[in-house]
Amino acid sequence: MKVTRNDPNQLILSDTPWFIGIMLVFFILAFVGPGLLLMSEGGEGIWFGLIFALGGGGLGFGAFCAFVRRVQVILDRTKDSIVIRRQSVFGYEAVEHVLSNLSHAEIESTTSRSNKGSSTLYRPVLVLNKGMSAGRHPIVEAYSNGSGSHRLVDAVNEWLPARKVDSDSQSA
Structure with missing residues (x-):
């Protein structure tokens, strides 16, 4: 998953598994x-x-x-919404939440043990602290290794406190 748009009003995270x-x-x-x-x-x-x-x-x-599942997460300040879209062979699903209810993003992890040791897998989740959708909402359903989940969480957490740039007030 990668960040496809990052501006003050909108953050879009997208994953289309072309290779697989x-x-x-x-x-x-x-x-x-x-x-x-x-x-x-x-x-x-x-x-x-x-x-x-x-x-x-x-x-x-x-x-x-x-x-093979396409996932797109749109955080939109102007509409005060979070839309999580998932599309597969079986159909299309879109879940919408209120952006002002979003507290932060964090990493969920799971550890599997085998004869060769243990490995930790991660997935990014959005944490909504109020409203009808309060709770933890995974951005992707599958856990994976690597730094991709951490990059997504960092991008969301950096974008959240950003202020909307007012184009009318320019300083000279």
Whole structure:
């Protein structure tokens, strides 16, 4: 996820997983193409080709549905709103909150342990301290490693106290 707009009146965070989406389309085609080729040869190849195309293509399509989601978060001072938009193969969802209810953004973390040690994963959340939507609202649903979550939280927390620039009052 990255900051696509950062001005005094609007902060937009956006994530479109192009790379994983394109890789999964290639994965699907790698199974469906040879499967259709085997089916076109006839004989016993029809059933093997059908299983190959449906099995591999179906797994790729399932992964595409599970992992490819577009997320956009719009914090807008002029409308006093926060809009969290999520779009996937299954549909579109938009959740709106009141910006003046937003206290700050912070990091949620989870730790997983294995034989090789432990690893900590993070996700950014918006903390609303009042109103009907009071509570913690994840910007993204999945946890990840790296500094991306920290960058988003820093961007939101730096943007929140910023004052609207008044274009009428200019000093000489």
